Amino acid sequence: MLAAEKLQQFRDFINTSSREEQVWMNGYLSAIITGEQTEAIQQAPKKITIAYGTETGNSKKIATSFAVKAKKAGIRTKLVDLNQYPPAELSTEDYFFTVISTHGEGEPPEAAKNFYNHIHKNGFKIPQLKFGVLALGDTAYPLFCKTGEDVDTQLQQLGANRIIPLQKCDTDYEEQAENWFTEILQKINSGSTVAAPATVTVPVKKTTGKQIFTGSILSNINLTGRGSTKKTYHIEIATEAEYLPGDSIAIVPSNDPLLVEEIISLSRLQPDKTITWRNETVTVQELLSQKATIVYLLEKTVAQYAVLAEAAIPAQRADLASLLRHYPIKNEIQAETLLQQLTPIAPRIYNIASSPAAHEGAVHITALQDVFTVNGTKKH
16 A cells, blocks of 8 residues: 555546556556566557558548557557558568458458458468457448458468457447557557457447338439439438437338349249248248349359359359349259348448438438449449
C-alpha cells in the first residue's frame, strides 16, 4: 500500500493522463510485476503498420483513429491504404494490423484486391510478422465479414503470428473496434507476443439491432428530368418499422416471376416439389422466387455449374436462365444439385431519407437505377 502522499501523487498523475497513456502504464507495470526487467518502453516495437481496405470510408475512419491512439501511446505508427501498400513489404513488417470490409457477395473492396490476391499466392512465408484483423461487414448479407476471415486465415497460413483474435463487426462497430485496439495497445506495451487463439468474436447484438418488417410501396417517383442518362427514384414504403434519421434499411427483393417460370421449365423441376435448402424447407417455386440468387451469378457458382453440366463455360458472371439455355443439365438429380449451389439473395441497403415525426407509418428512400450490360443484354 502506498503512503498517503505517494497515493495522492499517483492519483493526480493517473487523473491527468489520457486513456492511451494509462494503457501504456498498465503494460509497463505488468512487465515489471511479471519479472521482465527490460524496460517496457524498450519492448515496444520500432513501428506498427495499420492498413485499411475500404469502399465506403468506414475502414479508413477506424484505422485513422487507431493510428492517433497508437501515436499518443508513444508507438511509431504508419497508416496506409491497402490500395497503395506494396504487399512485398509484409516480409519487413514487425506488427501489422488491418481493418478491412466485405462487399458484394464476400468480395474484398476494390482497393484491397491486389493485397488480397497477393497473400493468397503460394511461395512466401512471413514468420516474423505479428498481426491482427478487424473485419467490417453487415449481418444482413449471407457472407458476413468473409474478406476479413480470409485475410486472417491466410496470414496465419503464411506463418504470421496472430496476437489478437479476429474481430468481426456489424454496422454498429464503434465500441467493439475501440475495445479491440485497446487490447492491442496493452499487448504491445507489455511486450506480449503470444499468439491468441483463432476464435472469432461474435458481434454483440444491441437492442437497436436489425428487425424484419413487411411493407408495400406507396409511390415510386422518378426525380430526374427528361433527357437525363440516369434515373433516380424517390420511393415511399408503408411499414410499421421503427427508425431514426440516419438509419439504414435493407430491402430484400424477389425475383422476376417470368424468369422463375423459365428456369423451372428449363430445369424440368416441379414447382411444388419440397426440398431442404440451407436448413430451411421450401418449395422449388419459393426458393427461386424469394430465396436464391438467379441473376448475375458469382463466377464460382458458374464454375460449379460448368462441372455439373460437364461443359466448358467461360469464367464470368451469368444468369441462371442463360446457363440452362446454352448448357442444359441432363436430369432431375443434377437440377436439385444445382439448386443447392445457389447463393442467398443479398439485401440491398439504403439510407433512410425520411423522418418518423413527419412521415409516421412510412419509410422513404432514394435509389439510383443501375444499368449495365451482360453478354450484350441490357440489365437494370
